[in-house]
Amino acid sequence: MLITLNNKTLQLRSPIVTAHGTTTDRHIIEITAEEDGVFGYGEAAPLPSFGAETFEETQIALTEWSNNPDTLPDPPVARSGAAAALDHLQQSKLHTPLPPGAVAVQALIGAREISSVERQISDAINDGYRAVKLKVAATDTASDIERIELAIRLIDSRVLLRLDANGGWTRQQALTVLTRVDASRIALVEEPTSVPSDWGKIKQETGIRVGADEHLTDRQQIDRLIELEAAQTFVIKPSILGGPPATRGIAALAAANDIEVVISSFLDGPIALRTARDLALELAPEQIHGLGTAPLFVEKFPQDVQPIDGHLHRL
Numbered sequence: 001m002l003i004t005l006n007n008k009t010l011q012l013r014s015p016i017v018t019a020h021g022t023t024t025d026r027h028i029i030e031i032t033a034e035e036d037g038v039f040g041y042g043e044a045a046p047l048p049s050f051g052a053e054t055f056e057e058t059q060i061a062l063t064e065w066s067n068n069p070d071t072l073p074d075p076p077v078a079r080s081g082a083a084a085a086l087d088h089l090q091q092s093k094l095h096t097p098l099p100p101g102a103v104a105v106q107a108l109i110g111a112r113e114i115s116s117v118e119r120q121i122s123d124a125i126n127d128g129y130r131a132v133k134l135k136v137a138a139t140d141t142a143s144d145i146e147r148i149e150l151a152i153r154l155i156d157s158r159v160l161l162r163l164d165a166n167g168g169w170t171r172q173q174a175l176t177v178l179t180r181v182d183a184s185r186i187a188l189v190e191e192p193t194s195v196p197s198d199w200g201k202i203k204q205e206t207g208i209r210v211g212a213d214e215h216l217t218d219r220q221q222i223d224r225l226i227e228l229e230a231a232q233t234f235v236i237k238p239s240i241l242g243g244p245p246a247t248r249g250i251a252a253l254a255a256a257n258d259i260e261v262v263i264s265s266f267l268d269g270p271i272a273l274r275t276a277r278d279l280a281l282e283l284a285p286e287q288i289h290g291l292g293t294a295p296l297f298v299e300k301f302p303q304d305v306q307p308i309d310g311h312l313h314r315l
């Protein structure tokens with residue numbers, strides 16, 4: 001097997017502000033695995049603030065793996081990209097393309113200023129999105145309440161409003177914000193606090209479904225979330241969780257415990273978005289996924305990973 005690596009940088013149109021910090025661009029390693037004239041593609045792009053390795057560690061691990069492809073790299077982002085390339089290579093060897101299909105995706109609203117939030121939500125609705133995800137807990141509770149109320153005013157009840165606190169609220173802040181707004185209009189809150197044992201109380205007090213995202217790190221953590229009944233939704237990022245094989249494993253665990261699955265981008269480039277889109281089609285074709293991130297970049301992504309009418313299309 002021949003593995004080649006190619007570095008590239010993608011620029012975000014405007015910085016994405018979360019409780020973990022601000023992201024302005026993405027440094028990506030594109031992975032090509034070739035065997036007998038057949039190709040498999042993967043991509044690795046760590047965001048260290050989300051608990052992944054550094055870019056340098058990804059690069060070193062993938063370079064070692066390219067010389068010794070029998071042993072997958074250890075660091076999670078490098079491992080996920082390598083596993084994705086190998087999974088795609090196996091698929092390509094079947095010489096049977098996956099059938100065309102489409103999955104619904106949400107629009108991500110990452111802006112901090114209220115005027116930008118208003119414009120981004122209006123654009124998302126006009127573009128046909130069926131769900132809007134608002135980043136919260138990156139500033140203060142008063143502005144969170146203001147932005148959530150604005151979002152509720154702007155979207156009609158057929159569009160889902162999801163929130164993502166990235167663990168940035170305390171339990172009291174989460175309860176303050178979520179009991180001040182019309183909780184019946186909020187379909188999901190991801191990682192409301194950094195402590196999953198808080199989440200049951202938040203679900204109980206507000207009725208809002210809680211999603212686990214950053215806490216889905218390894219089997220031990222996932223088992224603990226299940227034991228605590230902390231989350232009703234698992235937001236799975238294939239590009240940090242070990243690629244397609246690990247994603248399938250977590251989705252099976254979720255299904256066995258009556259937990260919904262949303263497949264999510266890690267502000268991915270085109271190749272990892274394609275991997276995630278195919279997993280979404282395979283594992284939860286009726287769900288609205290977190291894969292509408294292509295328009296956040298200055299670079300124009302290929303058509304099959306660009307949201308069109310709120311969907312990604314496998315052509």
Ligand SMILES: [Mg+2]
Nearest residue numbers: 164190213235
């Ligand atoms: Mg999240």
